[in-house]
Amino acid sequence: MASKLVSQTKIKSSGDVFHDLLRHQPHQISNISSHVQSCDLHDGEWGTQGSIISWNYVHDGKDMFGKEIIEEIDEEKKSITFKVIEGHILEVYKTFKLICHVDTNGEDHLVTWTFEYEKPHEDVEDPHSLMDVIVGITKDIEAHHLDQ
Template sequence: MGVKGKLIASMEVKCSGHSFYDIFHTNTHHVPNISPKNINHFEIHEGETMKAISIVSWKYNEAGQKIYMRHLVEDVDPHKISITWKLIEGDLLELYNYFNVITSCDYQWTTWTIEYEKKTEDTPESLIHLGFILDLTNDVEAHLLEK
């Protein structure tokens, strides 16, 4: 059994948390246009736009590498303004037994939680992935402020 980890980052955003949530809930297909330097491709394979049990994939650039991941949308909670993604396929599963991402928004804060289990003790903590998510958050915020 690997070493479990959890990273949490909250970031104040100048736009409302509801607007931020809306990008990832109903307008996720726009994220590659909002952050083209980070996201190369987004696709819904099963289900509807970011509904629970939907399966989606992302291709993105992280630390100079092209990464692929496929997620199951485990939960979408409009009351908590949160979405939970469970990684089911992709490059990160070479390093981690599981890798889940939870985003939640509250007023002018967005919080990202990454839960994972490393395959070995030598696997690095997921700080690069968290940095990528925070960079993406900045791009989404800038897009929302342009409106």
């Protein structure tokens, strides 16, 4: 059962800086947000399609792990697609993708996170609490860049 969950967050910091951090320096996010413990590169190079990275993060008060492949990068649209290939989230969902898209219109910057996932059955809840974590990380990154 394919599903989608979307969240948009306005940020005051630069959308370009946000996209660049997520693409080229996601390992720095653990220094910015308490939700992320670490981000490691397993294969490829930071910021390149096909690279494999892993995350240690906190979700619902528990330490979690996820490994993702950077499936697509669209520099023009400031969009990155991560496909989960290992980890806790695949214990709940058959497939899971995270897409981050940054829109910049003058002084306005909008970060859109989209989750595309497949539930094994209808009883599985949508990942609203995980989206809350991602939005929290987004706000932590914004606050970090505004402080600089």
